[in-house]
Amino acid sequence: MIRFEDLEEKVQRYHPEADLELLRKAYVFSAREHKGQIRLSGEPYLSHPLKVAHILAEMKLDVACVSVGLLHDVVEDTLTSLDTIREYFGEDIAHLVDGVTKISQIQFASRQEKQAENFRKLLLAMVDDIRVILVKLADRLHNLNTLQYLPAEKRKMIAQETLDIYVPIAHRLGMAKLRGELEDLAFQYLNPGAFQNISAQVEKRRANSHEFSQEVMKAMQERFREQNIEAEMKSRIKGIYSTYKKMKRQEISIDQVYDFNAIRVLVNSVRDCYTVLGIVNNMWKPIPRRIKDFIASPLSNRYQSLHTTVIGHDGHPFELQIRTHEMNQVAEKGIAAHWKYKEGKLEEDKDDKRFQWLRQLLEWQHEVKDPHQFLSNLKIDLYPEEVYPLTPKGEVITLPRGSTTVDFAYAIHTEVGNKSVGARVNGRIVPLKYRVSNGDIIEIVTSSEAHPRRDWLNDVKSSRARSAIRRWINVKQKEEAIEMGRKLLETNARSYKLNLKSYKDKLESMLPDFNVSQMEDLFARIGFGKISPRQVLKKLEPSKVEEQEGEESGTSRVTQMVNKVLRRSDTAIQVNGYDDLLVYRAQCCNPIRGEEIIGYITTGRGISVHSVDCPSVEKLLLNPEWKVQVKWTEDGKKGIYPIRLLISTEDRTGILADVTSAVSQIDTNIVNVNAQTVDDRYGVIDMTVEISDIHHLEDIMDCLKAIEGVREVERATTRAKERRRG
Numbered sequence: 240m241i242r243f244e245d246l247e248e249k250v251q252r253y254h255p256e257a258d259l260e261l262l263r264k265a266y267v268f269s270a271r272e273h274k275g276q277i278r279l280s281g282e283p284y285l286s287h288p289l290k291v292a293h294i295l296a297e298m299k300l301d302v303a304c305v306s307v308g309l310l311h312d313v314v315e316d317t318l319t320s321l322d323t324i325r326e327y328f329g330e331d332i333a334h335l336v337d338g339v340t341k342i343s344q345i346q347f348a349s350r351q352e353k354q355a356e357n358f359r360k361l362l363l364a365m366v367d368d369i370r371v372i373l374v375k376l377a378d379r380l381h382n383l384n385t386l387q388y389l390p391a392e393k394r395k396m397i398a399q400e401t402l403d404i405y406v407p408i409a410h411r412l413g414m415a416k417l418r419g420e421l422e423d424l425a426f427q428y429l430n431p432g433a434f435q436n437i438s439a440q441v442e443k444r445r446a447n448s449h450e451f452s453q454e455v456m457k458a459m460q461e462r463f464r465e466q467n468i469e470a471e472m473k474s475r476i477k478g479i480y481s482t483y484k485k486m487k488r489q490e491i492s493i494d495q496v497y498d499f500n501a502i503r504v505l506v507n508s509v510r511d512c513y514t515v516l517g518i519v520n521n522m523w524k525p526i527p528r529r530i531k532d533f534i535a536s537p538l539s540n541r542y543q544s545l546h547t548t549v550i551g552h553d554g555h556p557f558e559l560q561i562r563t564h565e566m567n568q569v570a571e572k573g574i575a576a577h578w579k580y581k582e583g584k585l586e587e588d589k590d591d592k593r594f595q596w597l598r599q600l601l602e603w604q605h606e607v608k609d610p611h612q613f614l615s616n617l618k619i620d621l622y623p624e625e626v627y628p629l630t631p632k633g634e635v636i637t638l639p640r641g642s643t644t645v646d647f648a649y650a651i652h653t654e655v656g657n658k659s660v661g662a663r664v665n666g667r668i669v670p671l672k673y674r675v676s677n678g679d680i681i682e683i684v685t686s687s688e689a690h691p692r693r694d695w696l697n698d699v700k701s702s703r704a705r706s707a708i709r710r711w712i713n714v715k716q717k718e719e720a721i722e723m724g725r726k727l728l729e730t731n732a733r734s735y736k737l738n739l740k741s742y743k744d745k746l747e748s749m750l751p752d753f754n755v756s757q758m759e760d761l762f763a764r765i766g767f768g769k770i771s772p773r774q775v776l777k778k779l780e781p782s783k784v785e786e787q788e789g790e791e792s793g794t795s796r797v798t799q800m801v802n803k804v805l806r807r808s809d810t811a812i813q814v815n816g817y818d819d820l821l822v823y824r825a826q827c828c829n830p831i832r833g834e835e836i837i838g839y840i841t842t843g844r845g846i847s848v849h850s851v852d853c854p855s856v857e858k859l860l861l862n863p864e865w866k867v868q869v870k871w872t873e874d875g876k877k878g879i880y881p882i883r884l885l886i887s888t889e890d891r892t893g894i895l896a897d898v899t900s901a902v903s904q905i906d907t908n909i910v911n912v913n914a915q916t917v918d919d920r921y922g923v924i925d926m927t928v929e930i931s932d933i934h935h936l937e938d939i940m941d942c943l944k945a946i947e948g949v950r951e952v953e954r955a956t957t958r959a960k961e962r963r964r965g
C-alpha cells in the first residue's frame with residue numbers, strides 16, 4: 240500500500256507551492272470515512288483512493304484533482320453526504336466529487352458501436368470539468384489492476400466497458416500511455432488466451448527493444464551531429480493489445496509488425512527530413528516498398544511525414560517516422576480523426592476543435608511551472624447542442640438540447656410518440672413538456688386512446704418529433720375533412736334534387752377541373768372550405784342548379800348574397816400557416832378587435848375565431864389539435880361590430896333616457912334598444928350598439944356603469960343569456 244507521505248512528496252516535487260494542507264485533510268477525511276471497509280483483494284479500502292490519487296499525481300495534476308482522487312468514492316461508498324464534503328472542502332472539491340459520483344452511477348450495457356459512441360458523449364456531456372474525467376480514468380486504471388478479485392462475469396463487463404468507453408476517451412485526450420495501459424489490462428480479461436500468447440512474444444522483445452532503441456538513437460544522433468542536423472528523438476514499443484489488433488487485422492506474425500518498435504525523429508526543416516531519410520537508409524537496410532513519402536503527398540487529414548522501415552543489426556525491423564515539429568503538431572491534432580463518427584462533417588470539425596483545445600490544455604498543464612488553479616475555473620461543455628437521456632434499459636438517446644419527453648418518445652418510435660400521455664423521469668412522473676437533462680432515465684407512459692396534440696409543436700426540438708406530429712395532424716385533419724366534404728356534397732345535392740350516386744362517373748371525369756385526381760381529394764377540398772358544394776354541383780348539372788335557384792324567392796337571393804359576403808374571410812384576423820382557409824368571427828362570442836382571441840379549425844367552415852373567454856372555447860379545448868394561433872392584423876381597418884349589451888337597472892323613471900343619451904355622447908350608434916321590467920324594482924335594457932374595438936366597448940361600459948341606478952352591464956353571450964334565463 241502506498242504511504243500518504245509518498246504521495247505528498249510526489250506532489251511537492253512537481254508543484255512546490257501546492258496546498259499540502261488540503262491534500263492532508265482529504266487523506267485524513269477519506270481514511271476516516273472508509274475506515275473498516277475492505278477491498279475484495281483483502282486490502283483496506285483506503286489503498287484504492289490512495290492509488291488513484293497517486294496515478295493523478297503521476298499525471299502531474301493540480302492538488303485539487305489529486306485530493307479528489309482521495310475523496311472520489313466517499314459519497315458513493317460511505318454514508319457521507321455531498322453537503323458534508325462541501326462543508327469541509329468547499330464548493331470546488333464538492334463539485335468534482337459530485338461529478339465523479341454521477342458518472343459512476345450510469346451503467347453502460349450495450350455492445351453496439353453506435354451506443355458506445357453515444358455513451359462516451361453522455362459521459363463527457365455530464366461533466367463540466369475535465370478533471371472529473373481524469374479522476375474517473377485513474378479510478379478505472381486502478382480498478383482494472385485489481386480486477387482479478389471480482390467475479391468472472393463482472394470482470395468481463397468492466398473490461399469491455401473500458402475498451403468501448405474509456406480507451407477512446409483517453410485516446411481523444413491524447414493520453415497515449417494511459418490508453419495503452421487500459422487497453423492491455425482490459426484485453427487480459429477479455430481474451431486471456433490471446434493475451435498470454437501475444438504478451439509472451441511482446442515481452443520477449445520488449446527488453447531488447449528498449450536497449451536496442453537507445454543504441455539506435457545514439458548512433459543516429461552522432462551521424463546527425465556530423466551533418467549539423469538538430470534532431471529530437473523519441474522511441475516507443477507497441478502495446479500488447481495494439482500489436483494483437485494489427486496482427487489479427489493484417490493476418491501477420493509479430494515479426495511482420497514492422498512498427499512494433501518505432502522511433503520518431505523531429506527536425507527543423509523539410510530539407511532535414513530528406514537528409515535524415517538518406518542517412519538512416521544508409522545506416523541500415525531499408526525494407527523495399529516500406530518507404531513512404533507523406534510529405535510530397537500528404538494524407539487527407541493533412542498528415543505529413545516520411546516513413547521508412549529498416550532492418551536493425553540484430554535482424555529485427557523497426558520503423559522510423561521523420562517529420563518537422565510543425566508536421567508533428569498537425570499529426571497530434573489528427574488523433575481525433577480516429578474517433579468514429581456517424582454524424583455530418585460539420586459536427587466532426589466542431590468536435591475536433593473542442594478536443595484539440597482540451598488536449599492542448601492538458602499539455603500546457605505539464606509545461607507551466609505552477610499548475611495551481613490551472614484547471615479549476617475551467618468549465619467545459621463539449622456538446623452544447625445535444626442532450627443524452629437514457630431509456631430504462633440503458634440505451635443512450637441523442638437529442639437536440641432543450642428537447643422534451645415528447646422528443647424522447649418519438650426518438651424511441653413514432654407510435655410511442657403518438658400514444659404518449661406522460662413520462663417518468665428518474666422514477667418521478669413529469670408532464671410531457673419536461674425538458675430532459677443529460678443522464679435522465681426516461682420511461683414514456685402511453686395510452687392506446689392517446690394521440691398527438693397540436694400544442695406539442697410549441698415545445699418539441701427534434702425534427703423527427705416535429706414532422707411526426709405534423710404528419711399525424713395532417714392525416715387526421717384530412718380524414719375528417721373528407722368525411723365532412725362527402726356529407727356536405729350529399730346534403731347539398733339533395734337540396735337541388737340531385738342523386739349524387741347516378742353522377743358518380745361524371746363527377747370522376749370532372750376531377751381535373753378541380754385540380755384533384757381522386758374523389759377523396761375533392762371531398763377534402765370541400766371539407767376544408769376551399770371549394771363550395773354548390774360550385775361542384777353547378778359544374779355537374781348547371782341547368783338544375785340554376786333552375787332551382789331561380790325558383791327561390793327574392794329574399795332567399797338576398798340571403799345568398801349575405802351568405803356570400805359572410806363567407807368572405809375576415810381580413811381583420813391573421814392566421815399563421817393557413818392563408819387559404821376561410822376565417823370568420825364566431826357568433827357565440829362575436830370577438831372584437833383588441834380582444835384576446837383563439838382560432839379553431841372547423842371542418843367545412845374554415846377557422847372560427849372566438850374570444851378566449853367564450854364558453855364554447857372550453858368545449859373546443861377537448862380537441863386541442865384543432866387550435867390555431869390567430870391575431871388581429873396590425874394595419875387592418877377598424878371594423879364596425881354590432882354588440883349587444885344587457886344592462887340591469889333599478890326601475891327608475893328616466894333611466895332609459897339616461898342610458899341612451901350617455902351612449903350617444905361618446906359618438907356611438909345605437910342599432911336597437913329594448914327595455915323590460917323584471918319585477919317591481921328591477922329592469923333590463925337590451926341594447927345593440929356599433930363599436931369599433933375593445934377600447935371603445937370599455938369606454939361605453941364604464942360610462943354606463945357610472946349612471947345612477949345601473950347595477951350591472953354585460954356583453955350578451957350565450958352564457959349571459961343562459962344566466963339571465965336561469
Ligand code: MN
Nearest residue numbers: 287311312378
Ligand atoms: Mn473508485
